[in-house]
Amino acid sequence: MTSQPLTLPIDIARSVIAPESYAAWEPLLDTFDRLREEAPVARIVAEDDSFEPFWLITRYDDVMRISKDNKTFLNNPKPVVFATRAATEFSRQATGSNMLVDSLVVFDAPIHPKYRKLTQDWFMPRNLEKIESEIRTLANRRIDAMIEAGPEVDFVKLVAAPMPLHVIMQILGIPEEDEPRMLMLTQQMFGGQDADLSGSGMENMTAEQVVELVAGAVKSFEEYFAGIAAARRANPTDDVASVIANAKVDGEPLPDRDMAGYYIIMAAAGHDTTSATMSGAMLALARDREQFAKVKADRSLLPGLVEEAIRWTTAVQHFMRTAAEDVELGGQQVKAGDWMMLNYVAANHDPSQFDNPRDFDASRSPNRHMAFGAGAHQCLGLHLARLQIKVLFDALLDRLEGAELAGEPARSKSTFVGGLKTLPLRITAG
Secondary structure: OOOOOOEOOHHHHHHOOOHHHHHHOHHHHHHHHHHHHHOOEEEEOOOOOOOOOEEEEOOHHHHHHHHHOOOOEEOOOOOOOOOOHHHHHHHHHHHOOOOOOOOOOOOOOOHHHHHHHOOHHHHOHHHHHHHHHHHHHHHHHHHHHHHHHOOEEEHHHHHHOHHHHHHHHHHHOOOHHHHHHHHHHHHHHHOOOOHHHHOOOOOOOOHHHHHHHHHHHHHHHHHHHHHHHHHHHHOOOOOHHHHHHOOEEOOEEOOHHHHHHHHHHHHHHHHHHHHHHHHHHHHHHHHOHHHHHHHHHOHHHHHHHHHHHHHHHOOEOEEEEEEOOOEEEOOEEEOOOOEEEEEHHHHOOOOOOOOOOOOOOOOOOOOOOOOOOOHHHOOOOHHHHHHHHHHHHHHHHHHEEEEEEOOOOEEOOOOOEOOEEEOEEEEEEO
16 A cells, blocks of 8 residues: 555546546547556646545446445535536535535435435336336337438437436426426536537636536526426325425425425436437447347347446446545545545446447446446436336337448537437438
């Protein structure tokens, strides 16, 4: 164990938190390959003190260990990286918290399991079976729209973005006419670093400008869901919005900020990550005609395709943890209070766990990816995500004879949640 912390050069340090790095992707994976070999647990410190120091964790085994040990490694108080201290301070002044949204991803025990229990039955397979036929109908509706618009289409715009958005809004109980607004606010909140998604029209925004944009989206979300909560208290219905509005924990209603955060995380994370994964799977199949034909002919490969899409895409690219006590990790001494980035992109491309990790292989087995996290904070909606992706590609492979790229796909510039923002295809309907 080293006495002095291993600190990365500033150019590497900046690259792992720069949204542009996640848009470029392949050079980022090259960086992670080097770091896993040479500095799997390393300190990132800004020379100008512009962002808070943290440890970067890139090996699969270390990320898994931290994820499962929820007593030693805490989500609170800073679960997501802000690029600068000024941006973090803006959040504190705006909300009194390090986070613009207090949600399930922020809380630790004993609050977290109590909050999670409120809605988890809605997202269990036995309950999702009730809506599978509706999901299939929706998938075919989106495929109809794509075929009608073809042969050259943007898969993200016509299929991957609207389908999971509609599914989660139906579960929440949000009117269909409000879905465009929910999509816009989600893109501003998760894609605020990307001018194409944020709608800001501003390239190269400062971190402070990004946080101001995200804060505006959060405020709009809060105002909208305050109205939904009031309506569901007055007239409860059979949807998740009613469950949250009327929930009690330890005999008390949820505080307004916690309730707003619950709605926001459901509405935003409930579709954006699934959309990114659908687009990633389609990109892989469009690049590989042989694999497209193989899965089309043998649907027993669909579950494997789903898991591989989730791993290969890794829509949630990182979460942060704070050490509750001194601990040794990867030969480094992590101190109580130290902040660390669990980089799921790096972990899901670790060759010690995945052979040829950059290859998309629908037959990959085992595939113990980290895209849903692990431990107490494993993704609440993982079964819903898997179901939607499986149903979509089952329907799509029924109706398409082939698909190929019709242009260069573009990834979003985002450090937290990322994926394709455009996927131009040339499709051949069956």
